[in-house]
Amino acid sequence: MLNVPLLCYGKNCDHPPKAESAALEVKDVGFTYGGTSEPVLQDINLRINPGEKVALVGPNGAGKSTLMKLILGLEKIQKGQISIYGHHANACRHRVAMVPQKSTVDWSFPVSVRQVVTMGRYVHLGWFRNPGKKDREAVDQAMETMEISHIADKQVGELSGGQQQRVMLARTLAHNADLMLLDEPLNHVDIATQELMFHTIEKVCRMGKSVLVSTHDLGILTVHFSRVLFLDKTIIGDGPVKDVLTPQNIARAYGFEFHKGMEHESWLNG
Amino acid sequence: MAQWITEPLQYVFFLKGLGAGLLVAAACGVLSGFIVWRGMAFIGDALAHAILPGIVIALMLGIHMLIGALAAAIISVLAIGTLTSHRRFKEDTSIGVIFAGAFALGILLMNRVGTFQDLSHILFGNILGVSSFDLILIAIVAFLVIFLVLLFFKELLVTSFDRTHALAIGLSPLAIHYGFLILVASTTVIATQTVGVVMVLALLVTPAATASLLTKELWKIIMLSTFFALVSIIAGFYTSYYFDAPSGATIVLVLTAFFLAAFTYSKAKLRFNV
Numbered sequence: 001m002l003n004v005p006l007l008c009y010g011k012n013c014d015h016p017p018k019a020e021s022a023a024l025e026v027k028d029v030g031f032t033y034g035g036t037s038e039p040v041l042q043d044i045n046l047r048i049n050p051g052e053k054v055a056l057v058g059p060n061g062a063g064k065s066t067l068m069k070l071i072l073g074l075e076k077i078q079k080g081q082i083s084i085y086g087h088h089a090n091a092c093r094h095r096v097a098m099v100p101q102k103s104t105v106d107w108s109f110p111v112s113v114r115q116v117v118t119m120g121r122y123v124h125l126g127w128f129r130n131p132g133k134k135d136r137e138a139v140d141q142a143m144e145t146m147e148i149s150h151i152a153d154k155q156v157g158e159l160s161g162g163q164q165q166r167v168m169l170a171r172t173l174a175h176n177a178d179l180m181l182l183d184e185p186l187n188h189v190d191i192a193t194q195e196l197m198f199h200t201i202e203k204v205c206r207m208g209k210s211v212l213v214s215t216h217d218l219g220i221l222t223v224h225f226s227r228v229l230f231l232d233k234t235i236i237g238d239g240p241v242k243d244v245l246t247p248q249n250i251a252r253a254y255g256f257e258f259h260k261g262m263e264h265e266s267w268l269n270g
Numbered sequence: 271m272a273q274w275i276t277e278p279l280q281y282v283f284f285l286k287g288l289g290a291g292l293l294v295a296a297a298c299g300v301l302s303g304f305i306v307w308r309g310m311a312f313i314g315d316a317l318a319h320a321i322l323p324g325i326v327i328a329l330m331l332g333i334h335m336l337i338g339a340l341a342a343a344i345i346s347v348l349a350i351g352t353l354t355s356h357r358r359f360k361e362d363t364s365i366g367v368i369f370a371g372a373f374a375l376g377i378l379l380m381n382r383v384g385t386f387q388d389l390s391h392i393l394f395g396n397i398l399g400v401s402s403f404d405l406i407l408i409a410i411v412a413f414l415v416i417f418l419v420l421l422f423f424k425e426l427l428v429t430s431f432d433r434t435h436a437l438a439i440g441l442s443p444l445a446i447h448y449g450f451l452i453l454v455a456s457t458t459v460i461a462t463q464t465v466g467v468v469m470v471l472a473l474l475v476t477p478a479a480t481a482s483l484l485t486k487e488l489w490k491i492i493m494l495s496t497f498f499a500l501v502s503i504i505a506g507f508y509t510s511y512y513f514d515a516p517s518g519a520t521i522v523l524v525l526t527a528f529f530l531a532a533f534t535y536s537k538a539k540l541r542f543n544v
Contacts, residue, residue, distance in 0.1 A: 009440035072438050093440045105432045109307050110488045119428050123439040128421065155486040171435075 009093070009126055017050075017095065018086025023179050023210035024048040024071065029080035031066055040066045042234045044080070048212065050178070053205045055221050056214040057245075058231035059254050064214040065101070067231065068181045071212075072098050084179055093123050097177035099168045101184050107157050113167050114152045117142055120174030135174075142173035145200060162193035169197060173204075180204065182213040186220065198224050218245060278511045283398055290400045291464045291503040291521075293412035295473065297457045299496025300416050302478035303488055305454065308430050311475045312362060313350070313451065316369035318458045318470040320346040322376025325392050325462070330383060335392075336407050336459055343455030346372060351448055395466030395518030397510060408460045415453050426450065427488070464503065465518040472522040473499055476529055483532040498528050 029044040040063045048054055056064050069075045071082055073090035082089035084096050097120070120142065121135040131139070143149045146166040151159065156167060165185060172180055180201075186194060201211045215221075221228055221241050228244045230237035232253040237244035278284040305314055321339040328338020346368055353364035391399060400408075419426065429436045429443040436443045454474070461470045477495035485491060506521035 074434065074437050093438065096438075098434075098438060100432070100434045104434045106430065109431045110303075110482070110486050110491060111427060111431055112487065115427065115488075116431065119424075119432070119435060122424060122428055122441075125424075127425075130424070157486075 009123075015087050015092045015095070017178060021083070021086030022047045023050045023052065023085060024212070025081075025083045026067075026071075027081045029067075029070065029077065029082060031063070031070060031075065031078055033066075040233065041070075044231075044235060046229060046235060046238065048179075048210050050085075050210055051205050051208050052227065053201055053211045053225060054213070055225040055228045056212055056231055057216065057218060057221065057228055060216060062232045062253065064216075064231055065183055068098060068183050068212075068214060071179075071181060072096060095177055096179045096181065097123075097172045097175040098181040098183060099165075099172050099185055102161070102164060102168075102187065105168075107164065109157075111156055112153050113143070113148055113156060113159070114139065116156055116167050117170045117174050120171035120176075123175060138174050138176065139170075142170040145173060145203075146170040147196060160190070161188040162190040165189050165193055166196065169200065173200070178209050180209065180211045182211065184214055184216070186215055186217055194220075218250070221245065275508075278508070283400075284507070284511060286402065286405050287397045287400045287464075288504070288507050290405050290408045290460075291397055291507060292500055293408050294457070294461045294464050295499035295503040296496055297412040297415045298461060298473040299477050299499040300419050300492055301454055301457055302474055302476075302495040302499070303481070303491040304419075304426055304430065304450065305474050306478040306482060307488070307491075308450075310451075310454070311471065313365050314454055314458065314474040315471040316350075316365045317343055317346060317451070317455045318462070318467050319376075320369050320372035321455070321459055321462065322392070322467055323372055323379055324376075325467075326376055326379040326383060330379070334403065334407070336404065336463075339459040339462065340456060342372070343459055344452060347448060347451045347455055350451075391466070392462060393466050393468050394516055395462065395464050395469065395521075397464045397507065397517035400463060404463060408463065411456050411460045415457050418449075418453060422446070422449070464506075465521050469518050469522045472525050473502075476522075476525040477502075480525070480529045480532045483529075483536040498525060502528070 024047070026044050026046045029041060030039055031041040032039040044067065056067070058064055066075065070077055071084070071089055073093070073096075077089065084092070087095065089096075117139045118131055118135065121131055121138060125131065125135070140149070143152055146169055148163065148166050148170060151163065156164060159167065169182075169185070172182075182197075182201075185197060189197075201213070205211060213225075226240060228237070228239070228241050229235055230244045230249055230253065236253065237246070237249050279288075305311060321342045324338040324340070324342020324345075325335050326338075327342075328335050331338075349368050350361065350364045353359055353367070354361045425436075425441060425446050428439075429441065429446040433443040436446075458470050458474070461473055465473055477498040478491055480498055481491040481494035484494060502521045502524040505524045506517045509515045509520045510517035
C-alpha cells in the first residue's frame with residue numbers, strides 16, 4: 001500500500017492545466033506486478049484531448065484497472081511516462097479522479113450519501129480544514145446533477161446498486177477533476193442510472209473535461225462512444241468503434257477463434 | 271435515595287476513581303464507533319493483553335505503571351505493523367503472534383516478581399485505587415484522544431469507507447490506521463485501571479455495537495456509545511462501593527445488558543414493522 005510516494009494531501013499542489021497540453025498522454029508505459037514475470041501492460045501509447053470521451057475495453061485481466069491505477073497514481077510507474085494536463089502523473093491530485101469498482105468500497109460503513117459526496121472535496125481541503133460554504137454548494141450541486149438530493153441523508157448501505165453508483169459519480173463531480181476515470185461503472189446498474197451517467201459524462205465533456213470509461217460490455221459502445229481503445233496488455237486498437245471492434249481484434253482479445261461470417265454479427269455494425 | 275447517591279461522593283478516593291472512570295469512558299466511547307466499523311475489535315483486545323509486560327516491567331523498575339504500559343502498547347503496534355508490511359502475513363496473523371507472545375511474557379514476569387495478588391488489579395481493574403497522578407495522566411490521555419479523533423475525523427472517515435479514494439487524494443490509509451491504533455493503545459492503557467486488561471475490550475467494542483443497533487449515523491453512534499460507556503462506569507462505581515463487587519466485571523455486565531436490551535428492541539421493532 002505504501003509503494004507509492006504519497007504527497008500533497010491538500011491544497012498545495014493545485015497546478016492549473018498547462019496550455020495546449022493533452023488531457024492524458026501515456027508514452028511507452030509498461031507494468032509488471034511484483035512477484036510475477038509476465039507484464040500486465042506493455043508499450044502503452046495513447047493520447048486523449050480535452051473534451052474527449054473515450055471507452056477503454058478489453059477482456060478481464062487485460063490491464064484496464066492497472067492502467068487506471070497508474071494514471072491515478074496508485075501504482076508506481078515502472079516504465080515510460082504519463083502526463084495529465086501537462087503535469088507528471090502523481091504530481092497533482094486535483095486534476096484526476098476515479099469512480100472505483102464498487103467492490104473496493106466498504107458499503108456497510110455508517111456514512112450518509114452527503115458525507116460520501118463531500119469526500120470529493122477533501123482533496124481541496126487537506127488536513128485540519130472542514131468543508132466550507134463553497135464545498136457544501138459543490139456537494140449540493142453534484143447531488144442534484146446525479147438526482148440523489150432526496151436521499152442525501154440516507155446511509156449508503158441502504159441504497160440500490162444504481163443509487164450507489166450515482167453517489168460515486170457525484171463524489172467525482174464534487175472533486176471537480178478535469179480527467180475522470182470510470183472503472184467498470186456499468187456493472188449491476190439499472191438502465192435509468194446508465195442513461196443519467198452517459199448524459200452527465202456528455203455534459204462534463206462539453207465543459208472541456210475528459211472522461212475515460214472502462215468496460216468489458218461491448219454492447220453499449222456503439223451508442224455512446226465515438227472513440228474506443230481496445231486493450232489487451234497493449235493497445236490493439238484505437239479509433240472509431242467500427243474500426244476497432246473488428247471480429248479479428250475481439251477474437252484475439254477474448255481468446256476465441258475467428259470464424260468467417262462473424263463480421264456480419266448485427267451488434268458490431270449497429 | 272439522594273443520600274444514597276451523594277454519600278460516596280464525599281470521599282476523595284471515590285471522586286478520583288469516578289473522575290478517572292468517566293474520562294476513560296468518554297475516550298472509549300469516542301473510539302468505539304470506529305473500532306467496530308473498521309473491524310478492529312480483535313486488535314483492541316490484542317493490545318490490551320500486549321501491554322501486560324510493560325506494566326510488570328514498569329513496576330519492577332519503579333516507573334509509573336501507565337508509562338510502561340504505553341511504551342509496550344506502542345512497541346506492539348509497531349511490531350504488528352512491521353510484520354504486516356512484510357506482506358507474508360495478513361494483519362490478524364501478526365496480531366495473534368504478537369499478542370500471545372507479549373501476554374505470555376507478562377504472565378511469566380508477574381510470576382518472577384512473585385506478587386500475583388498485587389497485580390490482580392491490573393488484570394481485573396481497581397477503580398477505587400486511582401491516585402492523583404493517575405488521574406492527571408488519564409485526563410491528559412483521554413482529552414488528547416478525543417481531540418485527535420475530532421481533528422482527524424474526516425481522514426478517519428474516508429480511509430474507513432474507501433481506501434482507494436484516500437490513496438488517490440494523497441492520503442495514506444496505513445498512516446491513519448497506525449495513528450488510530452496508537453490512540454486505541456493509549457486508551458487501552460488508561461482503561462486498564464478501571465476495567466483491567468482482560469475486560470478493556472468490552473469498553474472499546476460493546477458501546478458502539480449497542481449504538482449501531484439503534485442508529486446508522488456515525489455521529490449518533492459515537493454520541494450514544496459515549497453515553498452507554500459513561501452510564502456503565504457510574505453503575506460499576508456504585509455497585510463497587512455499596513456491594514463491594516469487582517468494578518470491572520460490573521461495568522462490563524452493565525454494558526452487556528444494554529447490548530441485549532438494544533438487540534431485543536431492534537428485533538422487536540423489525541417484527542412489528544414488517
